[in-house]
Amino acid sequence: MTWMPDLDPTPGDAGACDLIDTVIVPRARDLGGFEVRRALPSPKRQMVGPFIFFDQMGPAEFLETGGIDVRPHPHIGLATVTYLFEGEIHHRDSLGSDLAIRPGELNWMTAGSGIVHSEREDPQVKGKPRKLFGIQSWVALPKHAEETAPAFEHVGRDNLPVLEDNGVSVRVIAGDLFGARSPVKTASETIYADVTLEPGRSMPVDATHEERAIYTVGGTIEIAGESFEEGQLLVFKPGDNITVRATGLLPARFLVLGGEPMDGPRYIWWNFVSSSKERIDQAKEDWKQMRFDTVPGDAEDFIPLPGR
Template sequence: MSFFPGKDPLPGDAFACDAIENLIIPRTSDIGGFQVRRALPSRQRRLVGPFIFFDRMGPAILKPDEALDVKPHPHIGLSTVTYLFDGEIRHRDSLGTEKVIRPGDINLMTAGRGIVHSERTPDNLRGHPLLMSGLQTWLALPDDKEEIDPAFAHTEKSAMPLIETAGVRGRVVIGSFEGMTSPVGVFSDTLYVDLDLQPGAKFPFGAAHEERAVYVLSGEVVISGDRFAADQLLVFRPGDQITLEAGRDGCHLMLFGGAALNSKRYIWWNFVSSSKERIEQAKEEWRTGRFDIVPGDEEEFVPLPEG
């Protein structure tokens, strides 16, 4: 999904905590009845580990006459990660995949040399109010994986390791964390953890991963005495031991990061690559209809943006 037309986020507020390298306030846009907040890429930070794109969708209630309808569009050089808290989305792609994703599940679509997909509200949910909330992120692929064959994988919520400790509950969505490893397969060191902290609860965020960040989904998190509200992205300095502490109303966080890429990545529309020439090639292929079609969703598509 890449329907959000917003520009880069604006610089965030000042902060005192030395362990925080960047504080990013996402730029918000209204898309089809609900808000989308884009935290990455930004002016301050292009990537955190392999994460080159980070969108917070909703939360919002789609009215009976509204629906999510992201028409078929292409990707190269990345894996898309769709993770919902509320609602459902029907995914279709040019591999012939058709899958409805529900809260807590993961859709991991690896574009590699090229894939086309659409994301829409399932037919059985249209005509009714629908609560929608979730995240969509992109993982830039390592240099030697940028042109691999496209693939799709769906992982159920029940397969992800559960974090349960005093005042803390969550799941290891991707990667390894606190001795637990998710079954979701990715191509480089990647961390993606969904974490709920009860009021006043504390949780350590170790320095095992090269690059680390936290997105505050709701509530307030306290770090070294500084308080950070919902819809702020905090990127931490490498090597520091961090303690996450929930504010008086608790907090819901997404922890993410991983190993930095070995080379620069360019991003244009839905295309990510280490080569500007490869992006130009992909643009021409989409313009001239050389990408594959999406079975079951052949009538519409998103045209190549101008400029």
């Protein structure tokens, strides 16, 4: 394959060296032996492109207890995006979707006017030593799609395009990069990719998308002479050419994310996202009054409305 050409920052050029608008170090939350790091929303930044929520799950290792057991809960006005590096999670939703997601695969669930889902581990997985490491993110829907019919799309590992060349590997999760496009349908222009660089290798992140960031997953990277470790969200300034280089002895892994700026501010409360506070209030009442659909095979349990 041939990489798209890009320009390296010019040493000593203040415009090229001052490429990063915001650095976000996610706040960690311990969920009983299982750590989640939340990068978005942040006091520094609510969204990058359509991405309004970004959680790193793990890395964690479970022996005979613990694990993922998220009871049925509702969403509106967004799409949930689940992508794993290690482990397995079983997804069920009120549309009847019922399947496990594994590393390198994609679950894209469009909530739209309202959906309910659960995320658990299968019984045969529990009680065995296992690992879990991945990212769950939400993308806000543009106003014209906020009340769209709910939908679910699972894309297998072999159906997400992978570009490899001389120590650089890119799996395109959503949108397009370097001429390769993910098959998942998005409501707005979106880029999401999983990148691995062997030590010493570099890759451009061009300025095609107005809002861009990378989330460092493993190893050490360098941008315009500055070094960054794993577990940071680096939000770039619009219009600048970026080159990311892997330093250190181990490969570097990061996610590229971003896309078209959202068409106005968004309100976020619990699992609800909307351009309207009144719509969120309606969703609260609908969940309280049990007006959402239930999850087939997982209808007996649910997460109550916070504060109830």
